[in-house]
Amino acid sequence: MDLSNRTILITGATDGIGKVLAIKFSKLGSNIILLGRDSLKLDKVYDQLEQSFPSQKHLILEADLSQLNNESAHEIFNAIAGEFTSLDGIIHNAAILGTMTTLEDYELSRWDEVLNVNLRAPFLLTKTLKTMLESSMLPRIIFTSSRVANVGRAFWGAYSVSKFGLKGLAEIFANELETTSPIKVFNFDPGATQTKMRASARPAENPNSLKTPSDLVDCYLWFFSEESSDSKQNYYEYADLSQKVKAR
Ligand code: NDP
Numbered sequence: 001m002d003l004s005n006r007t008i009l010i011t012g013a014t015d016g017i018g019k020v021l022a023i024k025f026s027k028l029g030s031n032i033i034l035l036g037r038d039s040l041k042l043d044k045v046y047d048q049l050e051q052s053f054p055s056q057k058h059l060i061l062e063a064d065l066s067q068l069n070n071e072s073a074h075e076i077f078n079a080i081a082g083e084f085t086s087l088d089g090i091i092h093n094a095a096i097l098g099t100m101t102t103l104e105d106y107e108l109s110r111w112d113e114v115l116n117v118n119l120r121a122p123f124l125l126t127k128t129l130k131t132m133l134e135s136s137m138l139p140r141i142i143f144t145s146s147r148v149a150n151v152g153r154a155f156w157g158a159y160s161v162s163k164f165g166l167k168g169l170a171e172i173f174a175n176e177l178e179t180t181s182p183i184k185v186f187n188f189d190p191g192a193t194q195t196k197m198r199a200s201a202r203p204a205e206n207p208n209s210l211k212t213p214s215d216l217v218d219c220y221l222w223f224f225s226e227e228s229s230d231s232k233q234n235y236y237e238y239a240d241l242s243q244k245v246k247a248r
Pocket of ligand 1: 011041063092096191
């Protein structure tokens with residue numbers, strides 16, 4: 001798949017799934033906007049992109065999504081608009097797990113941080129950057145879901161609540177944009193994947209029993225294909241989408 005001249009913003013691009021997507025998408029020709037909170041980690045990923053693919057343009061956006069507000073969201077808009085003429089996609093990938101505990105014991109400050117990063121920031125970034133996406137030929141917004149967005153399970157606390165909320169947010173954006181905008185909105189549950197977040201949630205699990213972030217790349221690429229333009233479905237899970245992608 002050729003992604004030349006497409007510019008894609010990936011939040012949480014310094015680790016796990018986001019980092020692998022940044023590297024793979026840039027290998028296919030896209031300009032990558034790396035958003036993360038850790039400048040050293042951002043620089044390392046940026047260097048990896050620059051060394052291998054010098055003809056493309058990449059941008060670092062250092063931002064702590066737990067602190068995002070209207071002003072910093074507009075700074076992000078201006079930084080992107082200063083470098084690129086359009087934006088072709090946003091992958092809302094950044095998230096934090098928060099604390100695995102009962103709701104009764106959940107610290108309010110931690111609750112707010114999880115909701116801010118996982119739900120409030122994707123809302124504000126989408127709302128702020130939407131106009132930039134509208135000049136793209138195949139504009140896409142991908143939200144990242146989880147199994148605990150569908151069923152409330154003990155101890156998953158704010159993380160689960162944020163993913164329930166994100167499912168609603170993705171559906172509302174999809175419905176609102178369906179008839180008024182070329183932007184396609186998807187919500188994707190990548191399923192259990194070998195990353196530091198999964199290791200924190202399931203410390204006793206053998207990571208080698210899980211798929212790696214690289215196994216997800218074809219699913220994410222499908223969202224950016226012309227084929228997905230005809231999809232009436234907004235929510236996808238890895239198990240189903242990977243079969244569909246393999247069967248093509
Ligand atoms: P990781 O913890 O490996 O990576 C999360 C990324 O988000 C990191 O780059 C991290 O930055 C960044 N991030 C966290 N907090 C902030 C913040 N305040 N501001 C900016 N960036 C931040 O997670 P995964 O790769 O596993 O998860 C990616 C997505 O997939 C998440 O939305 C997650 O909910 C979802 N998911 C993952 C599953 C799995 O099994 N791994 C299963 C289902 C869904 P830093 O490097 O600084 O920590």
